[in-house]
Amino acid sequence: QVQLQESGPGLVKPSETLSLTCTVSGGSISSYYWSWIRQPPGKGLEWIGYIYYSGSTYYNPSLKSRVTISVDTSKNQISLKLSSVTAADTAVYYCARATTVTVEYWGQGTLVTVSS
Amino acid sequence: DIQMTQSPSSLSASVGDRVTIICRASQSISSYLNWYQQKPGKAPKLLIYVASSLQSGVPSRFSGSGSGTDFTLTISSLQPEDFATYYCQQSYSAPSTFGGGTKVEIK
Numbered sequence: 001q002v003q004l005q006e007s008g009p010g011l012v013k014p015s016e017t018l019s020l021t022c023t024v025s026g027g028s029i030s031s032y033y034w035s036w037i038r039q040p041p042g043k044g045l046e047w048i049g050y051i052y053y054s055g056s057t058y059y060n061p062s063l064k065s066r067v068t069i070s071v072d073t074s075k076n077q078i079s080l081k082l083s084s085v086t087a088a089d090t091a092v093y094y095c096a097r098a099t100t101v102t103v104e105y106w107g108q109g110t111l112v113t114v115s116s
Numbered sequence: 117d118i119q120m121t122q123s124p125s126s127l128s129a130s131v132g133d134r135v136t137i138i139c140r141a142s143q144s145i146s147s148y149l150n151w152y153q154q155k156p157g158k159a160p161k162l163l164i165y166v167a168s169s170l171q172s173g174v175p176s177r178f179s180g181s182g183s184g185t186d187f188t189l190t191i192s193s194l195q196p197e198d199f200a201t202y203y204c205q206q207s208y209s210a211p212s213t214f215g216g217g218t219k220v221e222i223k
Contacts, residue, residue, distance in 0.1 A: 044203065044214055044215070044216050044217050045160070045203060045205075045214040046214070047211050047212045047213065047214075049211075058210055058211075060211040061117075061211065062211075094159055100207065101148065101150070101165060101166060101207050102150045102162060102165040102166075102205075102207060103150070103152075103160075103162060103205070104162060106159035106160060106161075107159065108158075108159055109159050
């Protein structure tokens with residue numbers, strides 16, 4: 001059974017860079033689209049972007065200028081960096097394994113609060 | 117971006133009721149529509165993919181239908197564990213987008 005676990009700071013200061021890591025276990029990172037999706041408290045879901053295991057990426061245009069997603073196949077890890085954060089970036093951040101059609105597996109999510 | 121609109125945003129129902137949730141896309145998305153269930157403090161769980169295919173392990177009381185712009189999620193007989201928020205998602209074009217959610221509450 002594939003498991004995804006997000007990790008990283010729970011508190012980030014405004015204007016700084018949010019950095020999260022997703023560790024994949026129970027399956028290979030090869031193939032699939034490894035995605036980051038976020039959910040502000042009490043609100044809906046927003047797709048941040050994805051990386052294919054080969055390294056090709058897609059970022060939501062609304063966040064593209066601030067987002068970097070990378071993959072380390074040797075560690076079975078996917079990383080997210082979001083720069084110049086504001087309070088609007090406060091959310092639960094999910095790592096997920098997707099196909100071209102759907103999201104099959106989700107991590108448990110990690111809450112990141114942007115505050116000074 | 118393709119806008120996904122769900123209705124209603126919330127509903128109250130009793131155990132055993134038949135529940136229908138609607139999702140409408142701002143343009144045709146063929147059958148590239150998925151449904152997820154989310155319980156408080158948990159990640160979403162895939163229920164239905166490509167409009168009408170039941171994800172493995174999901175009870176058969178859940179069903180999906182539709183194509184083009186109009187889609188429906190039906191719970192044939194609501195069970196206590198079904199009280200949750202439901203989201204639709206289009207995977208027809210990037211960026212993939214989600215509906216605003218439908219919260220199913222106990223009547």
